[in-house]
Amino acid sequence: MIEFDKFTLDNGLKVIVHKDTTTPLAAVNILYNIGAKDEDPEQTGFAHLFEHLMFGGSVNIPNYDEPLQQVGGDNNAWTNSDVTNYYLTVPKENLETGFWLESDRMLSLAFTEKSLEVQKAVVIEEFKQHYFNHPYGDVWLHLRPLAYKKHPYQWSTIGKSLEHIENAKLQDVKDFFFHHYAPNNAVLVVAGNVETSEVKRLAEKWFGPIEKREIALRNLPIEPKQTEFRSLHLDRDVPYDAIYMAFHMGKRNDEDYFKVDLLSDILSNGQSSRIFQTLVKDKNLFSTIDAYLTGDFEPGLFVVSGKLTEGVSMETAEKSIWEVLNEVCATKASDYELQKVKNKLESSLVFSEISFLNKAMNIAQHEIINQAEDINLEVERYNKVTTEDIQEMAQKILIKENCSTLYYHAKKQ
Amino acid sequence: MENLNRNLPPQFKTIEHVDIPKSKKEILSNEIPVHIISGGSQDVVKIELIFNAGLWYQKYPLIAGICNSMLNEGTENYTASELAEKFDFYGAYISYSNSQHYASISLYTLNKYLAETLNLLEEIIKRPTFPQKELKTILSNKKQNYLVNREQASALAKEKFNSLIYGENHPYANIFEAKSFDEVKLDDVKSFYKECYTSDNCRIIVAGKINESVLNMIEDCFGAKSWNTKTSIKDVEHQFISSTDKKVFIHKKDAVQSSIRIGRPLFNKTHKDYAGIMLLNLVLGGYFGSRLMQNIREDKGYTYGINSLLLSHLKSGHFAIITEVGTDVCEAAISEIYKEIKRLREELIPEEELNLVKNFFAGEMLRSFDSPFALSESLKGNLPFGYDNSYYETFLQRIKATSSQTIMELANTYFKEEDLYEVVVGEKKA
Numbered sequence: 048m049i050e051f052d053k054f055t056l057d058n059g060l061k062v063i064v065h066k067d068t069t070t071p072l073a074a075v076n077i078l079y080n081i082g083a084k085d086e087d088p089e090q091t092g093f094a095h096l097f098e099h100l101m102f103g104g105s106v107n108i109p110n111y112d113e114p115l116q117q118v119g120g121d122n123n124a125w126t127n128s129d130v131t132n133y134y135l136t137v138p139k140e141n142l143e144t145g146f147w148l149e150s151d152r153m154l155s156l157a158f159t160e161k162s163l164e165v166q167k168a169v170v171i172e173e174f175k176q177h178y179f180n181h182p183y184g185d186v187w188l189h190l191r192p193l194a195y196k197k198h199p200y201q202w203s204t205i206g207k208s209l210e211h212i213e214n215a216k217l218q219d220v221k222d223f224f225f226h227h228y229a230p231n232n233a234v235l236v237v238a239g240n241v242e243t244s245e246v247k248r249l250a251e252k253w254f255g256p257i258e259k260r261e262i263a264l265r266n267l268p269i270e271p272k273q274t275e276f277r278s279l280h281l282d283r284d285v286p287y288d289a290i291y292m293a294f295h296m297g298k299r300n301d302e303d304y305f306k307v308d309l310l311s312d313i314l315s316n317g318q319s320s321r322i323f324q325t326l327v328k329d330k331n332l333f334s335t336i337d338a339y340l341t342g343d344f345e346p347g348l349f350v351v352s353g354k355l356t357e358g359v360s361m362e363t364a365e366k367s368i369w370e371v372l373n374e375v376c377a378t379k380a381s382d383y384e385l386q387k388v389k390n391k392l393e394s395s396l397v398f399s400e401i402s403f404l405n406k407a408m409n410i411a412q413h414e415i416i417n418q419a420e421d422i423n424l425e426v427e428r429y430n431k432v433t434t435e436d437i438q439e440m441a442q443k444i445l446i447k448e449n450c451s452t453l454y455y456h457a458k459k460q
Numbered sequence: 461m462e463n464l465n466r467n468l469p470p471q472f473k474t475i476e477h478v479d480i481p482k483s484k485k486e487i488l489s490n491e492i493p494v495h496i497i498s499g500g501s502q503d504v505v506k507i508e509l510i511f512n513a514g515l516w517y518q519k520y521p522l523i524a525g526i527c528n529s530m531l532n533e534g535t536e537n538y539t540a541s542e543l544a545e546k547f548d549f550y551g552a553y554i555s556y557s558n559s560q561h562y563a564s565i566s567l568y569t570l571n572k573y574l575a576e577t578l579n580l581l582e583e584i585i586k587r588p589t590f591p592q593k594e595l596k597t598i599l600s601n602k603k604q605n606y607l608v609n610r611e612q613a614s615a616l617a618k619e620k621f622n623s624l625i626y627g628e629n630h631p632y633a634n635i636f637e638a639k640s641f642d643e644v645k646l647d648d649v650k651s652f653y654k655e656c657y658t659s660d661n662c663r664i665i666v667a668g669k670i671n672e673s674v675l676n677m678i679e680d681c682f683g684a685k686s687w688n689t690k691t692s693i694k695d696v697e698h699q700f701i702s703s704t705d706k707k708v709f710i711h712k713k714d715a716v717q718s719s720i721r722i723g724r725p726l727f728n729k730t731h732k733d734y735a736g737i738m739l740l741n742l743v744l745g746g747y748f749g750s751r752l753m754q755n756i757r758e759d760k761g762y763t764y765g766i767n768s769l770l771l772s773h774l775k776s777g778h779f780a781i782i783t784e785v786g787t788d789v790c791e792a793a794i795s796e797i798y799k800e801i802k803r804l805r806e807e808l809i810p811e812e813e814l815n816l817v818k819n820f821f822a823g824e825m826l827r828s829f830d831s832p833f834a835l836s837e838s839l840k841g842n843l844p845f846g847y848d849n850s851y852y853e854t855f856l857q858r859i860k861a862t863s864s865q866t867i868m869e870l871a872n873t874y875f876k877e878e879d880l881y882e883v884v885v886g887e888k889k890a
Binding site: 067069070071072106107108112113114116117118119120121136137138140141143144146147150151154164165166167168169170171172173175176179180181182183252253256284285286287316317318319320323324327328331334335354356357386387390391392393394395397398400401402403 | 464466467469470471472473474475479499500501502503504540541544545547548549550551552568569570594597600601604605607608611612613714715716717747748749757758759760761762763764784785786815816817819820822823824826827830831833
């Protein structure tokens with residue numbers, strides 16, 4: 048049970064406080080309800096590029112990092128298709144420094160040409176490092192547009208291409224900021240060795256004066272139901288063939304999500320899981336293989352991906368995956384097997400609550416998706432799932448006409 | 461509403477002292493030392509058994525690592541899949557780690573399942589059978605992972621750099637080839653196990669919610685009597701042979717970035733200059749605000765990231781700067797790196813910058829001792845040197861007492877350009 052207090056400032060900023068006195072630190076985590084899915088299809092990668100610019104100085108504070116490091120703090124941020132998350136940790140005595148820094152960059156940025164030019168270059172190097180100079184690194188640049196034809200999940204957070212990053216202009220940056228970054232489009236979570244009364248005082252003091260902004264309406268295209276099997280073949284300079292299968296599923300906050308999550312656990316969470324035991328240990332068809340959910344807020348993907356053992360043909364490998372998937376559709380899992388994955392899940396939730404920063408991020412995400420209180424309902428929502436539910440989900444999702452398969456062929460030397 | 465001045469930072473407190481929770485030490489009946497770190501908010505526990513069973517002691521490549529990761533591939537009483545099934549059912553995790561001198565096995569479990577999972581841990585440590593069939597699968601999968609990993613320029617750069625500074629046959633370089641996977645013999649794995657995984661070659665760290673009954677269970681499983689053959693590990697020696705070749709370029713076709721490593725062999729954390737070098741390293745490339753990061757990423761945009769590190773081995777150590785930069789700016793980036801090192805030799809670090817780094821470091825210490833598990837990691841790193849975590853309390857005082865003058869002298873002693881090794885892996889030579 049994670050306890051917290053929650054209040055909303057007049058400008059719409061939601062503030063949540065979680066007290067954990069086992070740490071001498073405090074975390075300030077701000078989640079903005081803006082992600083790559085909100086981008087213009089002709090200007091992709093922008094939400095992430097923007098995240099970099101948030102460190103380029105704000106209206107009253109020319110350098111974000113220095114004053115934070117000065118008080119023993121550290122920070123980072125991440126962007127995905129749904130949201131952008133900024134976090135910092137400081138010794139608890141220096142909590143106010145975090146409020147000062149975060150509120151100023153919510154108020155406004157410095158918007159300098161220099162920062163934009165440098166961060167464009169940095170992001171282009173990030174693009175190269177992770178997507179091009181990395182074996183199998185470009186998979187998602189191709190798998191996403193194969194699976195999504197209309198919905199903006201068809202592009203990766205880094206963007207569709209280097210050109211989109213190169214073309215970003217300072218005016219675009221300003222527009223983006225004032226349409227998406229606002230107290231009424233964010234959740235602030237303060238966790239660690241803190242008192243709610245003090246957090247309230249600091250929130251009023253630093254964030255209170257920031258005015259509400261008009262947030263761009265989110266009106267995302269709906270992905271039409273997939274009705275036939277899709278495939279794509281790529282030839283690349285990699286040592287081994289690999290296969291990626293993506294199936295459409297529901298969104299993060301549906302009750303079905305919890306069923307599908309356990310289904311994926313039965314298939315591939317842990318060494319005793321079906322896929323690992325059958326395809327890696329018994330048949331030696333894959334060197335690594337995994338089934339997992341993208342966990343997106345909007346309808347996301349159920350993914351099976353694996354690297355083939357040398358000498359195994361793509362046909363054999365693909366057939367073997369379908370055999371495991373067909374089995375879970377045809378026959379109900381045993382009560383024991385379901386109990387096992389539920390135990391594993393409960394355990395992983397307990398371990399994830401060791402870190403106060405982790406808790407801060409999870410609370411913030413729940414608040415954006417629906418409400419922070421949901422964080423304490425997760426175990427119950429998983430526990431409700433039955434073996435019939437698992438089979439029903441498998442039959443609905445793990446079928447050929449709902450599948451997009453990417454065949455990643457190792458080029459013959 | 462208070463009158464806000466957003467230009468001025470709020471008052472702050474400097475961390476003068478870090479309270480590091482003390483570990484306790486107990487000795488089991490068979491003389492295995494158990495280090496206990498109690499605390500945390502969750503009902504979980506981590507038990508780690510550490511053996512002198514690193515690759516320092518192996519006679520052939522890969523043996524130490526394979527031995528370590530095969531412990532759960534079948535035991536006298538359970539098959540590999542039965543073991544996996546049981547650990548998964550209790551929601552427990554087993555992790556294996558294998559380094560230059562040590563190999564360890566960690567159990568992470570909810571306290572409520574400790575009795576069951578600890579018995580399994582005992583089984584895999586005392587009674588593994590090393591089945592031939594599982595060995596074959598493991599070797600084939602590890603070989604593939606190795607070959608995939610070597611597609612990355614950074615992996616090649618690391619390997620070359622380590623072999624230059626330590627010598628290509630030294631365990632600290634740990635160089636092997638793809639064919640080494642085909643040459644691993646089961647008998648060598650088994651005899652390595654017999655020599656190294658014994659009660660007189662073991663220490664234990666327990667972290668999390670610990671009470672008397674936890675310790676009793678550990679005594680029952682691992683302490684009551686000595687187990688496995690009683691041998692004394694022969695202290696093996698390996699010669700350090702640094703290369704006379706200091707600059708190496710490796711061509712990698714079609715690479716869109718070049719991977720750079722620049723550094724030198726140095727010493728470990730027992731050395732008197734270690735605190736000073738730690739500060740020097742931080743200023744240069746040890747945190748986001750470092751000079752290399754500010755210059756090469758935040759000013760020039762040559763890279764997504766650049767950092768430098770100090771690595772403390774038991775018998776040596778090294779310093780390295782690591783980055784991946786665009787092919788076309790590789791030469792410029794290297795020249796900026798040397799420029800920054802030169803500045804450290806020639807100019808005093810301004811007081812303000814040095815204080816910032818010291819404050820940041822104190823904050824890092826708070827972060828790295830934040831949970832019993834984090835404390836156990838750092839204790840694991842300290843024990844081989846004869847320290848416990850109280851080492852860091854005095855270390856922070858040493859850091860705070862180090863002056864700019866001292867750091868400049870250290871830069872002149874240890875960061876001479878002619879002493880540095882440089883490896884570049886990429887499409888074209890800088």
